[in-house]
Amino acid sequence: MAFIHDEFLLNNEPARRLYHDYAVGEPILDYHNHLPPGEIAENRQFANLGEMWLEGDHYKWRAMRANGEPEEVITGNASAKDKYLAWARTVPHTLCNPLYHWTHLELSRHFGIDTLLSEETAEEIWETANERLAQPGLSVHGILKQFDVRALCTTDDPTESLAHHEAIAGLGIRTKVYPTFRPDKAWSVDQPEDFNAWADKLAATANGDTSTL
Numbered sequence: 001m002a003f004i005h006d007e008f009l010l011n012n013e014p015a016r017r018l019y020h021d022y023a024v025g026e027p028i029l030d031y032h033n034h035l036p037p038g039e040i041a042e043n044r045q046f047a048n049l050g051e052m053w054l055e056g057d058h059y060k061w062r063a064m065r066a067n068g069e070p071e072e073v074i075t076g077n078a079s080a081k082d083k084y085l086a087w088a089r090t091v092p093h094t095l096c097n098p099l100y101h102w103t104h105l106e107l108s109r110h111f112g113i114d115t116l117l118s119e120e121t122a123e124e125i126w127e128t129a130n131e132r133l134a135q136p137g138l139s140v141h142g143i144l145k146q147f148d149v150r151a152l153c154t155t156d157d158p159t160e161s162l163a164h165h166e167a168i169a170g171l172g173i174r175t176k177v178y179p180t181f182r183p184d185k186a187w188s189v190d191q192p193e194d195f196n197a198w199a200d201k202l203a204a205t206a207n208g209d210t211s212t213l
Contacts, residue, residue: 050080
């Protein structure tokens with residue numbers, strides 16, 4: 001049996017009934033995520049699995065660092081494929097971590113790939129996934145439609161523009177994308193240079209005075 005299957009994590013009959021009879025057909029209302037609104041606005045079509053998985057996933061980055069991978073293949077200037085190969089080397093060491101489950105759930109649901117990702121299987125999975133990523137159904141809008149995502153709440157610093165959210169609202173797609181207030185940098189008072197730069201940017205964004213903040 002494949003690692004990811006229709007009964008995955010459904011270990012008793014009530015769980016299977018609740019999921020298959022009720023939950024599986026419900027739309028997704030995602031109140032917290034780190035999806036870049038610009039990629040939704042432009043309906044990005046990812047060129048490869050490295051782009052899709054590793055450009056902004058700090059959970060994967062943390063696991064790769066723990067596995068001893070150099071920063072060059074995490075957030076550095078290495079190619080998307082080299083970053084993907086570093087992730088493939090890391091995945092077997094994430095067993096019992098949700099990253100292991102998420103990785104194989106995505107491979108199964110998006111690409112129909114049931115092979116476990118490792119250094120040995122990385123090339124085969126890379127080729128198969130990249131071929132399927134070229135299909136319109138795996139653009140950003142295609143994925144949102146496929147999984148019936150009705151609402152997304154992005155995490156946004158108050159200094160950021162909402163131009164992408166405005167653009168998305170005008171596209172007419174079914175998914176509603178809302179900004180949320182995430183002023184993490186407001187707490188960086190122990191780093192005065194960074195805090196002051198952020199406060200100045202906030203003042204410019206709001207067209208106001210933040211000198212007493």
